[in-house]
Amino acid sequence: MSIENKSILQSVQNGLQILKLFSKENSILGITDISRELELPKSTVSRLINDLMSEGYLRKVGRKYTVGLSILGLTGVIMSQLEIHREAFDPLKCLVSKLNENAHVSTLDGTHLIYILKVESKQTIRLLSHVGQHRPPTCSAPGKLLLAFQPKEIVDQVIQAGLPKRGPNSVTDPKVLLQQLKQIRQDEYCVCIDEMHEDVIAIAAPIKDYTGKIIASVSVAAPKLRMGEDFIPQCVEEIIKTGKKISAKLGYIESLQCEGER
Template sequence: MSKTNKNPQILSSVSNALRILKSFSTFKPTLKVSELSESLGLAKSTISRLLSTLTHEGFVVKDKKTGAYRLGISVLTLGGIVTNELEIHNEASPVMHKLVSETGETAHLAVLDGLSTIYIHKEECNHPVRILTHLGRKNPAYCTSSGKVLLAYDEKKLVEEIIRQGLKKYTANSISEPEKLLEELRVIRERGYAISTEELTEGTRSVAAPIKDYTGKVVASINVVGPIQRMKDYKIPEIARKVMRAGEEASERMGYDKRFLG
């Protein structure tokens, strides 16, 4: 549906170009003019002109065979600048490296982006598996350990909005009942960490803990993820302790002091 901006300071052409860029996702890495026209409520001619400009500047690339567009290298360049300037990224990096060494599994740093989680840093283990966790990837918050941690400590209205939009089942283990999600978030707050077992991707398990800033607000989550064959049930308590310790260390590097903030 097309958006109408009444603010005279907002340029509709720039706004629409940015809406095009934000339409791409991991689930839809390529898009055609017709698809963008339908989803954004803009004429195909308008979409085509905007894509031509974005192509010229390197923000999208056109596949000559299919006519579909994908994001270009300019997006990656800007993303790298943003990531490097994030304080949480800089402070958590050494902690993540240590966590990978301790657990032997891949670690991620994630933050909330709307109703989803987005990975802003990743430390690969020596024996990685093919898991959809690349940098910049967005995942539904309610069916990942990182997302559930962030939801557990966020405002109630965010959880309510996710429930209102519907809890889609990605696997047999995905949480699809509102009451079950609310109970899960309560347990997470109580024990201090979250577990996700094949809730988004079959064959994988992850454990996440919160990272707090100097005010005590949860601003990110840190996790480890790996195949169930390695992250067996009996290993989870010890892995959870290490992940929580990593979250506490990252929080301290962010200025959090539990002696005063609890």
């Protein structure tokens, strides 16, 4: 690692240490307080505080400082994921009992798909995955589903980063991907065959928050030998139902949303 990179890393670490000093008991701190606690020069603390203030993570209160509103954005992300965990677990378990295949709840982490909840089936042969695992969104049903409802800038970023080929049917042509995303927006579900792995079928449906925004997906992936194409319509129906159950538990009311769209 270069000297410049080490310096940047040290600054990031020190900035995070400053934020961690704030608590319910110590909600307002001065430069001297922070310097003493972290054993850093006051000049360094002052520079880091200015950086954190410019990004909205700290704000000035008199001659001291407290946390800024940008912290709320991070808190909102964490709380929404905790709420999804709590509300999605039982419906996901029910889905696994009906289809006897692994099921996931996923969301986007930047331009990558990440699994945030998983319930395993009792099948002897199962597809390997784990919570926290990242996947390229363009090779998976939950990834494509979520990508279909992202702003154009995010889709452009994914395309510019390159479309990887993981399975024989992985989409590597941006024009084809954009056509597929358009169709997914119309259908509000996604089926992928041989895209992440050969001989694997994956199906995903949306999870919406109380505003109707798609914030996550529920999905099932299984080997073709167990999920034949004749079985796909039934799986799609069950997965969509599960997505709607979780959405309802998160406060989404479909009838009210439909009335608002008229």
